[in-house]
Amino acid sequence: MIPVPALTALKAAVAALLEARGERGLSSLVGGAELALAGPPERWTLGAREVSASRLSLAVDAPAFAALTADAARLAAVREAFASAVRTPDTELADLTVLLRLPGAGRGWNQVYREAALPAAPERPHPDAVLGGAAALVEASGDARGAAMLRRGRLEAAQVPSSGGVALVRCVVRLDPADLAALDRDGERADRLRRAVRSAGTRAAEAVASVELATALYPNGGAPGTPGAAPGSLGAAGAPEARLARALEARGAVVVPVSRGEGGAGGGVELAVVASGELLRVRIEAGPGRGRDQRGWRAGEIRAITLAAEDLATPERAGEIAALLCGGDDLA
Numbered sequence: 001m002i003p004v005p006a007l008t009a010l011k012a013a014v015a016a017l018l019e020a021r022g023e024r025g026l027s028s029l030v031g032g033a034e035l036a037l038a039g040p041p042e043r044w045t046l047g048a049r050e051v052s053a054s055r056l057s058l059a060v061d062a063p064a065f066a067a068l069t070a071d072a073a074r075l076a077a078v079r080e081a082f083a084s085a086v087r088t089p090d091t092e093l094a095d096l097t098v099l100l101r102l103p104g105a106g107r108g109w110n111q112v113y114r115e116a117a118l119p120a121a122p123e124r125p126h127p128d129a130v131l132g133g134a135a136a137l138v139e140a141s142g143d144a145r146g147a148a149m150l151r152r153g154r155l156e157a158a159q160v161p162s163s164g165g166v167a168l169v170r171c172v173v174r175l176d177p178a179d180l181a182a183l184d185r186d187g188e189r190a191d192r193l194r195r196a197v198r199s200a201g202t203r204a205a206e207a208v209a210s211v212e213l214a215t216a217l218y219p220n221g222g223a224p225g226t227p228g229a230a231p232g233s234l235g236a237a238g239a240p241e242a243r244l245a246r247a248l249e250a251r252g253a254v255v256v257p258v259s260r261g262e263g264g265a266g267g268g269v270e271l272a273v274v275a276s277g278e279l280l281r282v283r284i285e286a287g288p289g290r291g292r293d294q295r296g297w298r299a300g301e302i303r304a305i306t307l308a309a310e311d312l313a314t315p316e317r318a319g320e321i322a323a324l325l326c327g328g329d330d331l332a
Helices: 004-020 024-031 062-070 072-086 109-115 127-140 144-152 177-184 187-201 240-250 315-325
Strands: 034-037 042-046 049-060 091-100 154-160 167-175 206-215 254-260 269-275 278-285 304-308
Touching (some): 004 072, 024 062, 042 091, 049 072, 062 091, 127 154, 167 187, 187 206, 240 315
Parallel strands (some): 049 091, 167 206, 278 304
Antiparallel strands (some): 042 049, 154 167
16 A cells, blocks of 8 residues: 555655646646545556556545546546556556545545444334325225224234335334224225225335234133234224223123124224123114113123213213123112
8 A cells, every 4th residue: 555655755756747747737636636546556467567557536626626527638637647656667657546525524525424423313203193194095085994993903014025225114004993894894804904904104214015904812711802812993082982881891701893884983892891700792883872760781681782982971970881791780
């Protein structure tokens, strides 16, 4: 490797040569530049001799860079002067590259780019945010029921191997079992939900490789709301079926939604309830509930029951019905 004094001497020799040739402006330009080796020497064969060919870089300030790159003749004159200074029986100039000297650094980008820190990769949005964006898109398309399905679901995302420059992620949307069963019969809506999740999950640094619809997970003998279950699978926290499910689970019952009508949360929801060793079916529909002055339900009569959303209007009322379903006293 050529020591620094040798480069300084070479630059001074080229400046003097240009001065002697009447190129005073170019001589001053070279004298104020930063000369460096651009790589290891190359072995060339020229006829019967072998030479060491050097690649050099000349970093200059913006005015000099603009002047040289805009005038091919001036640039050729500088290159020829360096070639003359370097040429000996054993050496030649392989190339001279003119670089823009960076203010403050005093060097060209080729010498400082490794010092530049890579920006931190933007954090992947939370799965709830992606699913919320997808639900909003589906709703904007006029499909309120499909949007409700996504809002009851849970999104899982994992990066998968990619051979390109953009990272790939695989998305799995875990849906309420009743919603997934309905989508199995409605391919158009299922495709709409997949497209919406793909759109919401795509980022500048990451593309969605695939979107799959899968059922929510329930522990063996568990229920929604227990560890491993899909959050929100019974609708929003304030929905009638969610209030009833919480009250039933507090009494040890297992609750699984089995079907939903077009009415969404609070209407047209059917639940399967395992309580006291028996399977019960509970349907919640929109409409007025039973007033306190009307005949209530008797525990011995219940194997399937239809409730109005108003019957579950408060946690206290939901708790009373849960007690009845779990083998408690008659509900007046």
